[in-house]
Amino acid sequence: xxxxxxxxxxxxxxxxxxxxxxxxxxxxxxxxxxxxxxxxxxxxxxxxxxxxxxxxxxxxxxxxxxxxxxxxxxxxxxxxxxxxxxxxxxxxxxxxxxxxxxxxxxxxxxxxxxxxxxxxxxxxxxxxxxxxxxxxxxxxxxxxxxxxxxxxxxxxxxxxxxxxxxxxxxxxxxxxxxxxxxxxxxxxxxxxxxxxxxxxxxxxxxxxxxxxxxxxxxxxxxxxxxxxxxxxxxxxxxxxxxxxxxxxxxxxxxxxxxxxxxxxxxxxxxxxxxxxxxxxxxxxxxxxxxxxxxxxxxxxxxxxxxxxxxxxxxxxxxxxxxxxxxxxx
Ligand SMILES: [Fe+2]
Numbered sequence: 001x002x003x004x005x006x007x008x009x010x011x012x013x014x015x016x017x018x019x020x021x022x023x024x025x026x027x028x029x030x031x032x033x034x035x036x037x038x039x040x041x042x043x044x045x046x047x048x049x050x051x052x053x054x055x056x057x058x059x060x061x062x063x064x065x066x067x068x069x070x071x072x073x074x075x076x077x078x079x080x081x082x083x084x085x086x087x088x089x090x091x092x093x094x095x096x097x098x099x100x101x102x103x104x105x106x107x108x109x110x111x112x113x114x115x116x117x118x119x120x121x122x123x124x125x126x127x128x129x130x131x132x133x134x135x136x137x138x139x140x141x142x143x144x145x146x147x148x149x150x151x152x153x154x155x156x157x158x159x160x161x162x163x164x165x166x167x168x169x170x171x172x173x174x175x176x177x178x179x180x181x182x183x184x185x186x187x188x189x190x191x192x193x194x195x196x197x198x199x200x201x202x203x204x205x206x207x208x209x210x211x212x213x214x215x216x217x218x219x220x221x222x223x224x225x226x227x228x229x230x231x232x233x234x235x236x237x238x239x240x241x242x243x244x245x246x247x248x249x250x251x252x253x254x255x256x257x258x259x260x261x262x263x264x265x266x267x268x269x270x271x272x273x274x275x276x277x278x279x280x281x282x283x284x285x286x287x288x289x290x291x292x293x294x295x296x297x298x299x300x301x302x303x304x305x306x307x308x309x310x311x312x313x314x315x316x317x318x319x320x321x322x323x324x325x326x327x328x329x
Pocket of ligand 1: 214
């Protein structure tokens with residue numbers, strides 16, 4: 001039996017090796033994807049070409065290339081990106097048999113077009129030496145008048161806030177989401193920040209008392225400056241759970257190496273790669289049985305919103321419309 005298995009494995013590997021070069025399209029840093037590509041080569045004999053571009057350029061490249069795109073897998077950093085690629089038909093369905101036992105259903109596409117790889121919380125940040133946030137339980141609380149002139153937000157036109165606003169629409173309905181966002185915009189302490197890091201610096205410098213940021217930007221600052229005063233609070237722990245967003249991967253519609261693509265995605269889900277990527281980005285592994293090993297482990301576990309990522313992604317266009325309606329720049 002063992003001999004038969006070995007032979008079967010050899011036939012599989014040699015079939016993969018005959019395929020064209022394996023091509024990974026990503027907006028994630030090449031250096032980190034390269035580590036996975038190296039493991040993939042050791043496993044399958046296939047060399048990878050990594051095409052790293054900002055998402056908008058990646059999308060344009062896929063559109064321009066059409067059916068002749070060499071892409072085998074597409075690995076991006078955000079729900080709204082995966083949702084857009086799915087909507088535009090750039091993915092083909094994958095076999096979720098192995099992945100479904102690793103990644104929570106909420107973080108997998110309902111049509112099996114993509115799966116989460118790592119995830120992050122977008123949540124409350126504040127300086128505990130300056131601000132008591134015990135009255136803030138959920139996102140909606142940031143719209144209350146007591147926070148007038150005290151809130152920092154990042155610009156609305158980045159994927160993290162597009163996804164967050166889409167999640168508000170998904171959970172609250174359009175009208176309620178509009179009133180929450182209107183209240184938040186009315187509470188702004190200063191102009192919207194150009195990045196999460198700038199927002200966190202604003203809080204550290206006393207320009208605002210509270211804000212919303214991805215947890216890993218705080219982790220990066222704490223790693224660089226252990227005395228950085230800002231902390232986070234996971235929101236909505238008595239309700240729907242904190243909003244989470246994440247990187248995701250799917251098999252490109254154009255892939256001629258579907259078996260290899262499937263193998264690559266399954267490799268991303270292995271414990272060692274999950275922990276590697278989690279440490280590299282200070283993100284949480286999508287594999288539900290794993291806990292992070294970097295400094296974020298000290299922040300403890302939390303309840304995350306189990307709203308399905310595909311359904312959140314479907315609200316992305318409405319989210320773009322809503323931020324304009326309420327004057328959120
Ligand atoms: Fe980021």
